[in-house]
Amino acid sequence: MSATEPDILVVGGGPSGSIAAFDLAQKGYDVLLIDRVRHPRQTVGESLLPSIWRYLDHMGVSDAIERDGYVKKAGGVVCWGETISEISFRDFAYDRPGLHVERDTFDLLLLNAARGAGVKVREGVRAERFVEPADGGRGEVVLVEEDGVRSSVFPRVLVDASGQAGFLARLRDWRRLDPDFRFVSLWGYFAGSRYVGAGGVVRAFEEIASHPPMTFVSKLEGWGWSWHIPMRRLTSVGVNVPVELYREAVARHRSVEDYFLATCADTCYLRDLLSGATLANGEVRAIRDYSYATERIAGPGFFIVGDAAAFVDPIFSLGVVLAAYSGRLAAWAIDRTLRSPSQAERNRDLYARQMRGRYQLARAMALPSDKAEATADARTWFDFFSDSEKDLMWSAASMTTRSANVVRAADSEAVMTLKRQDLHALHFL
Amino acid sequence: MDRFDEIVLEWIKTVPSAQNMAGLNARSDLIGDGVLDSLAVLDLVSFLEGRFCLSLPVEEFVPENFRSVAAIADLARRLGGSAS
Numbered sequence: 001m002s003a004t005e006p007d008i009l010v011v012g013g014g015p016s017g018s019i020a021a022f023d024l025a026q027k028g029y030d031v032l033l034i035d036r037v038r039h040p041r042q043t044v045g046e047s048l049l050p051s052i053w054r055y056l057d058h059m060g061v062s063d064a065i066e067r068d069g070y071v072k073k074a075g076g077v078v079c080w081g082e083t084i085s086e087i088s089f090r091d092f093a094y095d096r097p098g099l100h101v102e103r104d105t106f107d108l109l110l111l112n113a114a115r116g117a118g119v120k121v122r123e124g125v126r127a128e129r130f131v132e133p134a135d136g137g138r139g140e141v142v143l144v145e146e147d148g149v150r151s152s153v154f155p156r157v158l159v160d161a162s163g164q165a166g167f168l169a170r171l172r173d174w175r176r177l178d179p180d181f182r183f184v185s186l187w188g189y190f191a192g193s194r195y196v197g198a199g200g201v202v203r204a205f206e207e208i209a210s211h212p213p214m215t216f217v218s219k220l221e222g223w224g225w226s227w228h229i230p231m232r233r234l235t236s237v238g239v240n241v242p243v244e245l246y247r248e249a250v251a252r253h254r255s256v257e258d259y260f261l262a263t264c265a266d267t268c269y270l271r272d273l274l275s276g277a278t279l280a281n282g283e284v285r286a287i288r289d290y291s292y293a294t295e296r297i298a299g300p301g302f303f304i305v306g307d308a309a310a311f312v313d314p315i316f317s318l319g320v321v322l323a324a325y326s327g328r329l330a331a332w333a334i335d336r337t338l339r340s341p342s343q344a345e346r347n348r349d350l351y352a353r354q355m356r357g358r359y360q361l362a363r364a365m366a367l368p369s370d371k372a373e374a375t376a377d378a379r380t381w382f383d384f385f386s387d388s389e390k391d392l393m394w395s396a397a398s399m400t401t402r403s404a405n406v407v408r409a410a411d412s413e414a415v416m417t418l419k420r421q422d423l424h425a426l427h428f429l
Numbered sequence: 430m431d432r433f434d435e436i437v438l439e440w441i442k443t444v445p446s447a448q449n450m451a452g453l454n455a456r457s458d459l460i461g462d463g464v465l466d467s468l469a470v471l472d473l474v475s476f477l478e479g480r481f482c483l484s485l486p487v488e489e490f491v492p493e494n495f496r497s498v499a500a501i502a503d504l505a506r507r508l509g510g511s512a513s
């Protein structure tokens with residue numbers, strides 16, 4: 001490939017970027033992928049739905065996932081006010097489990113699969129500027145190396161997979177924060193936490209290889225919720241709280257760490273799971289304003305994928321599978337367009353509508369009840385789901401009292417079956 | 430079953446998730462039963478556009494048009510596709 005004129009430039013080596021790059025390289029294009037950091041790199045988002053296997057199989061990494069022993073999760077348990085309920089993936093026609101993955105090594109596995117397909121990867125290189133192509137020609141992207149040296153590449157198509165950093169959205173001022181989701185997430189990694197297994201049975205961390213865990217979600221006092229995601233060595237624990245509440249509360253504590261640990265200790269069952277566990281390195285991480293949409297996600301010579309396009313709320317672990325889907329959809333649209341430029345407009349439109357529909361449904365699942373509105377895109381999107389996928393969305397949403405929202409947003413008459421077990425309490429052995 | 434139905438049915442049979450679907454026919458619910466998911470539909474559109482020399486307008490990218498082999502064949506005919 002020409003060093004400065006690849007067919008495709010992908011900005012970002014997270015799941016969305018690696019998958020888009022993989023597909024396009026497989027279809028025979030010259031693909032250059034850059035990331036401003038070097039992988040493996042830390043990032044949040046560790047609980048994956050079983051639909052992730054579709055993408056792992058496609059990239060040929062499923063054996064490696066098995067070999068490396070990533071934790072398999074059987075479903076989810078939610079403690080929401082007075083109700084504790086459980087769903088198991090096998091009730092929804094999935095023959096494989098979900099996963100709890102350390103994202104540093106997981107993302108590297110995907111990036112290496114892209115390399116294996118012929119993608120050229122350059123790390124420690126940041127995208128700084130983009131000039132849209134004129135008349136179906138090449139665009140220009142200005143890159144900055146770690147030592148500050150600038151250079152330009154001229155791809156036919158730019159895939160912006162820059163995650164929360166939102167390379168293009170920030171450059172063009174296209175990002176719109178979601179007024180209903182002004183949240184802060186705080187999280188840390190614990191050693192020696194007990195975990196929730198099937199049937200709401202609480203187990204010692206050492207049992208994780210023999211008894212698959214559930215992702216455990218708990219409603220916080222007031223507004224907000226927590227996650228508990230046991231992985232191979234450590235357990236990821238996070239709390240999501242509204243920005244205002246966070247500001248007030250932190251002021252009452254000695255430090256952010258102090259506030260985080262106090263919130264964990266105040267939360268239904270989380271305190272019990274964490275009793276005797278230690279916060280690794282005493283370190284608490286934070287991210288705020290991670291809920292937004294982007295005014296334009298496709299245009300002449302560019303597609304925005306994954307979190308760079310939109311993100312709502314991590315409550316249903318949709319982030320990575322959505323990112324993966326958007327990567328494949330964009331790769332499809334780009335390939336169709338390069339083969340037949342007269343379809344460019346149609347392909348962009350199709351991409352944008354699909355992504356809008358998914359975003360609106362994800363938003364309806366996370367919104368407090370009665371706020372969701374029906375939209376045509378959400379409906380189209382919802383009706384592409386299989387019967388068991390619909391059952392899963394509906395049952396999962398019901399655990400946090402959001403099922404009416406899903407039906408309203410999708411404007412759906414589908415007959416769905418609630419497949420969840422109500423637990424009266426967690427059982428400590 | 431005309432030529433359109435046959436061509437579409439042959440293609441559907443190559444989808445991995447169709448392999449364990451007993452009694453697959455022109456009326457089987459491909460979406461509800463999970464044979465065609467959102468990714469398989471993309472491959473199908475590529476196939477239809479190439480095989481029948483047609484172009485699918487974005488408004489036609491709705492689940493009703495992909496629900497069964499019969500619906501897909503109707504779509505191809507309606508868009509002026511050629512089965513030769």
Ligand SMILES: Cc1cc2nc3c(=O)[nH]c(=O)nc-3n(C[C@H](O)[C@H](O)[C@H](O)COP(=O)(O)OP(=O)(O)OC[C@H]3O[C@@H](n4cnc5c(N)ncnc54)[C@H](O)[C@@H]3O)c2cc1C
Binds near residue numbers: 127
């Ligand atoms: C608090 C929280 C909890 C979450 N929990 C879950 C969960 O449990 N399950 C789940 O599925 N999802 C979860 N998510 C969502 C999930 O993390 C994301 O959806 C997913 O990581 C998106 O992948 P991506 O490829 O789009 O971006 P990322 O994985 O963020 O990758 C983006 C990459 O782009 C690079 N980059 C950025 N800017 C530039 C630039 N200018 N030039 C070059 N490179 C650049 C970055 O270095 C990075 O490596 C959570 C999100 C949040 C905020």
